[in-house]
Amino acid sequence: MYAKNLARILGLLCQDSDVSHSIPQEFDDRFDSLRRYGKLPRGRERREEQLTPHHIAAAIFGLVPLHPGWAGHVAIVLGGLRPVGGPGASFFGAETISDVVGILLAVEEARKSFIRMTLTVAETGVNSNGGAEVVYLHDGQKRRAYFVPDGAISLLSPGAENGFDPDRNRMNAPAMREMSFNQEFFRRLARECALAERFAAPPEGDGSEYNVEEAERIRYQKLGVRNNSRYLHIGVDNQVTWPKEEQLITFDRYQLVLMPKTKEHVQSVHIDLIGNRVDQRTALTVINRFLSVMAWCDDNFAIAGFGWSGNPVPVPVTKRDLAFTTATHYIFDRKIPGSEEARRALALFREARNAQQNGFVSYAVLNYYKIIEIRNYGKEAVRKWFLTNFEALQAASKKNDDITRFLALCGSEPPHKYIHDSCRIAVAHAGKHSKSDPDDAHEIVRLHTAARVMHLLARRFIEQDFAISDLMYSGD
Known part of the structure; x- marks a missing residue:
């Protein structure tokens, strides 16, 4: 099974999941997010790489978030869910919810006993997201296996499933979106995987889904981005000369990325903390030194504003929209001080x-x-x-x-x-x-x-x- 083929299959399986149909672009965006997070093979050179069961599981989990751009993040969150009570209380001994998907794709007996899998990425605990429920038959009796984040240590030990109340333990968010996958979903998906394995064929399409990724890779190469980069981003209010397009410059022994002003963003300076071997305060000092030189050269102002650090690539700094105090009934009674x-x-x-x-x-x-x-x-x-x-x-x-x-x-x-x-x-x-x-x-x-x-x-x-x-x- 190839990634492009899987996107088409999932699109067909999900077409009746809502009153509004998903468009192909949405699945392209979800799969693009999955590749960015390393949950699917990345790059045109890996286009013909066969997907593993964990790849397919990540693609399924990527269908859960409302916004396609969050698919990769959600695949990581849901993929790590573990069974309440440990593997002994799980569906066919699965150690994670990803393993449940792998078992359903490989074992016909598991598919026959399976009824439904429900996933949510809502907040199910304090600063903790994600939960799952698998409903299945065992010896003619309906059973339920619950999956929680691996940080819920007390729920992962044997016997914890006996006192687990899903309604009480999954009510942290006042509202919760859930997505369910039934037996027919996995039966048809398993059949498609078997056919793809039996009758080998090239990936569908012309590979255009990688065009944006490749253009972005070239862009990041021009900006000096490395695999281990971590950037500090500082917005700048200035009237000094600035490049019209984003540009990598050398300032003394440091590499800085300058980004121009746009409708939504301010001018900004970005420095790779790892590549330049500096900590955050040293990096901010370097940016200030650069602005001071520019203020002198152009005889104009250059003010370092707000920012943050941690992104692996330079990120434009959004214009500030500061909150201010308003009053429905504005009561004012003051005089100019006499002194x-x-x-x-x-x-x-x-x-x-x-x-x-x-x-x-x-x-x-x-x-x-x-x-x-x-x-x-x-x-x-x-x-x-x-x-x-x-x-x-x-x-x-x-x-x-x-x-x-x-x-x-x-x-x-x-x-x-x-x-x-x-x-x-x-x-x-x-x-x-x-x-x-x-x-x-x-x-x-x-x-x-x-x-x-x-x-x-x-x-x-x-x-x-x-x-x-x-x-x-x-x-x-």
Whole structure:
């Protein structure tokens, strides 16, 4: 049995499974997903490779998800399901649900006793998906074998099937989709497999199902993707010169992939952590260095935004669609603060929050500090304020993770001294005692940690010194 032939056969067997018919393209997409996940032979050169029973089982499991692109992932999830109570309580001693399919295809006696197999990929446990039920006859009696994820260790031991309640143990999701395969399905599928083995014939079609895969392979080769690649993806907001099409470039001794802006995506930089032999923070520093060089060359801005890591190939970064607060009944009653100092404090606070949100963390730290300086003149006065109020903030927020991380940064240095010397001086000056580097990922993390604590202190100062309410309808 070849993969292309199996896709046609499964399409015919499933054509009456719903009021709407599946189209051939859907099965092509499902089989493409299965190949990507290594559950079917991959590549045109393996087009004439005979499928094993486990390949066929994966193809059947790939019919379960609603969206074809999830077929490969679901085949992995369902293929590992194991029988409740162990093989002794299973259908014909099958150790996995994949083995059940293999037995049904090979053993006529098993097909005669088989009634139905029901599969679901819904959440059947906490952070655990997938479940199956096999109904069959044994000595004239109807029996049921249940299959669960292999992480459910307590259910896999002999005897666990006696107290297993499928309705109670499979109700984690409030709604659940299931797909069933009956005796006729496996009878006809087994017959097709036997005919394919007896009367050898080439695979159906012209192999066009591999065109997209081959084009993608060529694309990834141009981008320097390797078998073990793991990419860090960073979105970029910029007005520097950028390639019109995705491109692999060399920056110093590093290989970077640049992707252009589209209707749905922002410009982005991608770096292979494995291929470049860097960890995530070093990679982020390299990307920042690259953007700094580009900002200098084009005399324009280049801001590193949000991102993630882990994909085996470069993935475009979707434009941000940030959530915001709305109100059905918008109640507002505020006045401009009468004090010049209060107005300036709110202005600095807004600039600090804007900077913190958009990656200008050095500027955020400096503005939070400037708020405290409005009524505390000189280094010693500011230090004293931070000493008193940090202790009060710490006492009021004993389980605040930001404060815990900040104290770890301070080490043996008192927090009020650290804020002045390692935060304010570090970001406001560039002398021999200040070597803050806004490209360095470690420094960025340090400043973000400090900014979160200084944000709390700045709010405390504005609330206490200027008695400014944070209610939109306070009338202040």
